[in-house]
Amino acid sequence: MKGSDNAQQRGVDYKSLSSLMIAAHELKSPLALLRQLALSLESEDLSESERREIAHHMKLVSERALRLTTDLTKAQRLEDGLFTLEPINPQQLCEEVAYEIAPLYRACGRELKVTRRQRPLLAIANKDLLRRILLNFADNALYYGDEMTPVELSVSARNNGGIIRLGIRDYGPALPADMWQSLGAGPRRPEQLHARPSSSGLGLSIAQQFARAMNGTVGTTRHRNGASFHVDIYASQQLTLI
């Protein structure tokens, strides 16, 4: 009997197994960092300010890992449809996301700027899912952008105001072509795990699932000096009634 037949008999779900391995890979990095920080607290001769800084970093790293685990759980439950779509102010959401992730950016010596708009826009979305997509993008930009360059978060209207785009632009090395091609393909198999160095693409895949649940799409633009990641969602028509 072939191995796969054997596995089928045992009821092994390879899709779930792949996702599990990718998630494990993604969590390895923050856990390894937490361990290094804890070992440092335990064994190194540190000043009080160094101890406080390390403790702060441990909090930020654990929060980042917990965001991923919550995202994974939510992605699994999307089909339950237990979320509502409502009119939201995307500009305000961007400000809230920038505020929420600012401590992590500060710890890494980076800055997340929100581009201000004159005209207000309203989008139809689930606020929590959209917030998680933006946090995902912001997290991605933090690690792939170059040091000393800001990351920009912006809102724009497209298709004559029918679509709202929330985008994050980072300034860093361009992504390899294979990573771009793989976007949209869902969680990748373990053998493809390193198509993009340092990342399995899991965060972006989750962002895509969240966007789909809101009838939206996730897209990317490759620049010579970095990348933009965006989510397009439908605009609310409420403002046109005023």
Added chain:
Amino acid sequence: MNIVLVEDNILLAQQFRRTLEKSGYEVYVSPHAVGAIDLIDEVHPGAIVLDMLLIGSTALPLLHEMQSHDDLARIPVIMVTSLADDLSFESLKPYGVTHLLDKTSMHPEDLIAAVRSVTL
């Protein structure tokens, strides 16, 4: 003694830098291979502490580039990665890699010991 640290995780780079600086090393950090080559040319490090998965590329192009220059090929490389289980130390040796440390199980002292052993 100068050390070039090539690590794209900013907080981990800060941690390794603190550990090495406490042992008296001067540490220069680059998050990617392209910046690392410039840094290596500039500071002539006694050793390179290198992560495998970097922004935009793996460490392999950097190792290849170093091997193509006689002076750079002699700089010892300490690879620190969470992929240690998947890598063969023997296959990395020809690229000047003297140590392979596993981020998930190493102790800060292991890093200092590895750097010391190649910079004495």
